[in-house]
Amino acid sequence: MTNSPSKLLDNAVYEFSKLPGIGKRTALRLVLHLLRKSEEEVNVFGQSMIDLRKNIKRCKICNNISDTDTCNICSSPSRDTTTVCVVENIKEVIAVENTAQFHGLYHVLGGLISPMDGIGPSDLDFDGLLHRIRAGGVREIILALSATPEGDTTNFYIYRKLGNLPVEITTLARGVAVGDELEYADEVTLGRSIMNRIKFEAT
Amino acid sequence: MTNSPSKLLDNAVYEFSKLPGIGKRTALRLVLHLLRKSEEEVNVFGQSMIDLRKNIKRCKICNNISDTDTCNICSSPSRDTTTVCVVENIKEVIAVENTAQFHGLYHVLGGLISPMDGIGPSDLDFDGLLHRIRAGGVREIILALSATPEGDTTNFYIYRKLGNLPVEITTLARGVAVGDELEYADEVTLGRSIMNRIKFEAT
Numbered sequence: 001m002t003n004s005p006s007k008l009l010d011n012a013v014y015e016f017s018k019l020p021g022i023g024k025r026t027a028l029r030l031v032l033h034l035l036r037k038s039e040e041e042v043n044v045f046g047q048s049m050i051d052l053r054k055n056i057k058r059c060k061i062c063n064n065i066s067d068t069d070t071c072n073i074c075s076s077p078s079r080d081t082t083t084v085c086v087v088e089n090i091k092e093v094i095a096v097e098n099t100a101q102f103h104g105l106y107h108v109l110g111g112l113i114s115p116m117d118g119i120g121p122s123d124l125d126f127d128g129l130l131h132r133i134r135a136g137g138v139r140e141i142i143l144a145l146s147a148t149p150e151g152d153t154t155n156f157y158i159y160r161k162l163g164n165l166p167v168e169i170t171t172l173a174r175g176v177a178v179g180d181e182l183e184y185a186d187e188v189t190l191g192r193s194i195m196n197r198i199k200f201e202a203t
Numbered sequence: 204m205t206n207s208p209s210k211l212l213d214n215a216v217y218e219f220s221k222l223p224g225i226g227k228r229t230a231l232r233l234v235l236h237l238l239r240k241s242e243e244e245v246n247v248f249g250q251s252m253i254d255l256r257k258n259i260k261r262c263k264i265c266n267n268i269s270d271t272d273t274c275n276i277c278s279s280p281s282r283d284t285t286t287v288c289v290v291e292n293i294k295e296v297i298a299v300e301n302t303a304q305f306h307g308l309y310h311v312l313g314g315l316i317s318p319m320d321g322i323g324p325s326d327l328d329f330d331g332l333l334h335r336i337r338a339g340g341v342r343e344i345i346l347a348l349s350a351t352p353e354g355d356t357t358n359f360y361i362y363r364k365l366g367n368l369p370v371e372i373t374t375l376a377r378g379v380a381v382g383d384e385l386e387y388a389d390e391v392t393l394g395r396s397i398m399n400r401i402k403f404e405a406t
Binding site: 004005006007008009011012014015018019020021022026028029030031032033034035037039042043044045046047048049050051052053054055056059064065066067071072073089090091093094 | 207208209210211212214215217218221222223224225229231232233234235236237238240242245246247248249250251252253254255256257258259262267268269270274275276292293294296297
């Protein structure tokens with residue numbers, strides 16, 4: 001920052017501005033906001049980030065973020081252990097959990113195959129997934145990845161990897177979103193929703 | 204956060220979402236970004252905020268944020284000590300400094316009088332300003348506050364406070380911004396710029 005009166009302020013602004021989507025001006029605004037808080041409150045803020053990074057674990061079964069060695073989903077006795085939903089990251093675990101429509105377990109890949117970003121299969125946790133299926137007990141794998149080229153590539157990679165294992169592979173239904181007006185649905189989605197039409201059931 | 208797998212994650216997200224303009228979703232994105240960084244990097248991030256809040260000082264002369272008892276502007280031998288620019292906060296100090304048009308000193312009020320927000324004169328540093336003027340040596344006070352009702356109220360308050368002291372009080376010129384097309388200038392600003400017209404000088 002030009003003409004800054006404080007090195008301490010500069011450091012804090014610089015650290016904030018390294019975060020995605022936060023420019024110098026927003027960073028300064030956030031730091032000045034923190035400066036108006038009590039020392040105790042700012043300690044709690046800073047320490048919560050430090051503690052998170054230091055103490056967070058990866059679930060040794062599904063690779064999801066967890067406070068313990070086994071996450072609360074994998075260790076829950078009420079989940080269906082025969083169905084595993086493969087997702088990109090923890091954000092997608094939270095999204096699927098929020099639907100309350102899925103009662104199986106997850107497998108978090110940690111990303112999608114993306115040659116453009118230099119992310120290959122070895123950077124993601126496919127081995128853990130294979131290991132879980134080979135160990136037995138899994139009947140269905142639900143591929144719940146983004147409908148993007150990277151998601152499609154990753155879907156295909158998993159399909160090839162698991163092809164000869166005795167497990168059913170399913171993927172999310174693609175179609176017109178609930179609440180969408182048909183005239184605004186894009187044609188690829190609309191086409192797919194016609195191809196994969198389902199029997200009408202009056203509810 | 205519903206269905207979160209981690210209390211540590213929740214805490215960090217909660218702390219971020221207390222910042223202005225940052226909602227739950229953005230907070231989660233920022234925290235997951237930090238989680239991908241090394242422990243060392245996250246320590247630097249958290250510690251920079253804690254250190255800032257703990258060690259930052261207010262300049263005992265101008266009330267600006269400073270690493271030392273006297274800020275680098277007040278302690279600079281090359282500044283004109285007879286002119287004091289009164290500003291709301293450190294952001295305005297930086298803005299005026301960036302123009303490179305002002306070589307005097309500052310006085311940081313720490314806010315503007317705003318009855319709506321419960322900010323009265325006693326919450327701001329008017330006493331320090333009076334003290335500096337009474338100590339002598341100040342010839343001109345430049346009121347560089349926002350052109351808002353709060354700014355106007357504060358200007359008027361200072362004007363009344365300093366009315367009987369031997370000091371010239373000036374304020375920023377209001378007018379059409381450099382680069383603005385006239386047809387889009389608002390009428391109050393355009394009216395003021397006609398009232399306060401200045402002699403044309405060919406440069």
